[in-house]
Amino acid sequence: MLILSLSPLRSDPRVLKQIDLFRRRYRVATCGFGPAPDGVADHIELDRAMPSWPRDPRRLLLRRYVDVYWGIAAVAEARRQLRGRDFDAVLANDANTLPLALSLAPARGVHADLHEFAPKEHFNKPAWRALVAPYVRWLCRTYLPQAASVTTVSEGIAEQYRKDFGVAAGVVTNAAPYADKEPRPTQLPIRLIYSSAGQRYRKIENIMEAMRTAPGHVELDLIVMPNEPAYVAELEELGRSLPRVRFRDPVPYTKLVDTVAEYDVSVSVIPPTNFNLAHALPNKFFEAVQARTGLVIGPSPAMHALLERHDLGAVTRDFSAEALREVLDSLTPESVDAWKRNAHQAARELSSEHQNLGWESAIAALLDGR
Template sequence: MVDGSPRRRILCISFSDITADARVLRQIDVLAQLGEVTTIGYGSRPDAATEHLAIEPSLPSLPQTPAGVLLLAARRFDRVEFQGPAVRRALELLGDLRFDLVVANEARAMALAHRVADGAPVLADLHEWAPEERAHVTSWRVLVRPFMFHQCAKYLPRMSAVTVVNGSIGEMYRRRFGVRARVVRNAGPVHDLEPQPLMPERIRLVHSGGAVPGRNLEALIEAVRALGPRFTLDLYLVPSRDGGRYLGRLRDAIGDDTRITLHDPVPPHELAPTLNAYDVGVFSLPPLTPNHRLMLPNKIFDFVQARLAVVFNSAPETDRLIEGHGFGTIAPDHTAEAMRDTLAALTPERVWEFKQNAHCAAAVLNSTEDSAVTRSAVAELLGDPVQPVSRSEPPSST
């Protein structure tokens, strides 16, 4: 931006509770450096946004109405793309507002972004592999999967820039849709923390994330219940939109085991300092979809910033980081038995070594370089001079 010129108007679309969406919050922080940001999505206004247009949380972003489902089943995708209740509400809220740049978070926002852009450039942050996001759910696979493939084929060639979470998923978009995506990982900001010493005869496990069916939290609980008294597990979980039913199932799985504790979630900026009190971050996810198989979740970066050792089930992208930086060990699969056996083999000396290696990795595995990728892409689209982005660790591809 040239000094003295008006601040450009940037629209950020995300069908999420943005104030709880760490990736989108980091994105907005970058956008706010380059213009006045209007956000539209669920929840309240993010701190860095100038204006927020709130969509009622009860309105789904997909066309889950009876008419919408019929159109999906009939493959009338061009007719149904604006039938999602949240999409219709977004069009009402945006009215005739105009912007210099529009950012669409995830594929479900691309049609809306293209319509409201009115010729302005659109950046699509696809996050993960959109066409098969929930392909393990039968109704989603039958009705939504073809719609998502159609949306990607229709709108990705019209995007001015595309970003994704890792190189493996970016390669999938290149092969299927012919687009080249820049990599913006789910890494958070660097935190000035130190590894905390282990307690005698105790290894404190911790997990943070969504309380969502399919995240295999039951396997973590089962693994710890099968281990000896030196292991504890603390869970910091964001409730799903099911009225607490899934959290109730987890409480039933925990039963009377006092070594396992459920906590309320903490804000993204407080997560690493909170996790710093523990020893090992744990995560296990069945490879039900391409996104699961090629996962690079924000929690691995959260655990590193918290200076924790990690135990994850095997997946190409996370294996590369864990082995490359030496801050953890890898369970051979996603089962409770594999997690139990991998944890049982940990010694205090090994955990402390992993924590020290995480401390070294924290200087690299943070959002500094990823924010620079976003800043470079946005500046190019706004016509600003940009500095080249260099990565200390090149993104992987398959």
């Protein structure tokens, strides 16, 4: 089978989980940016510098969408390198790989795994909303019904694909692999960790500002990826005025749970600045469970439901710095220890080994005729 993703495969957590799941059962080839992931039988490497989304405003404006798609540099190069290869099945990650996957005509079909609700991925950007969103809707409308099966990351996003495109998508969350850990007793100061992509629309400054007037028995470390370097530099400058806030260097995905386990509470307050963030059920939620830390989240529906079901932490009243500070005021070692114990109880159920059954059954239906 081919696992296809126009992303840096060695640092894409969701794709790495797919590779780890299937490489022991099938002969897995991969195609994506950067060098081969560990354990695959074959790899088609694409240059990281190649665009994976359209940069052709004239054709987008004219709605020449077929030309737009096959003119994308990464798509064109992948098509060239994959020409003449035969696959039994293709696992296509995200909508931007679907036409390419289907063009390969795999003998048993294509499974689509959608990491976001693609038509609203960058809906907060006017140019993207005007030019690219209609193209992505065309992509989904035309190609999603041709996939043998579809999965996505949360119930809210699955429901939107059903409403807009009539596609029944299963849900495979961004759960982390099970970690054999024990909860660590909480002591003062209570140590908080926040890890995130460094993107302005995530409003990371609100997390930091909550620490300005937070009680003295809490400290915050941040791991922020340099997605928008100028924004990350602003955050680091803000951090200089906050003595109980520190930045840590990013760590590889394989070491993230161990890193989070050094802390007592993971903060996952994600303001709903776009559709996908409003329905977020992110990696960091599940990494905290495997690390046996407590959670402080915003009132995001998907996270809220899971957190309440297992009593894993606290929910802020809104997404403001003040609301987060109110929760930080209430933290005690005893309350955090209770959350850690509940995370330990829920760790197997909320692990990727349990959640990945959605991928297993979909691919088995293609390759094993089940």
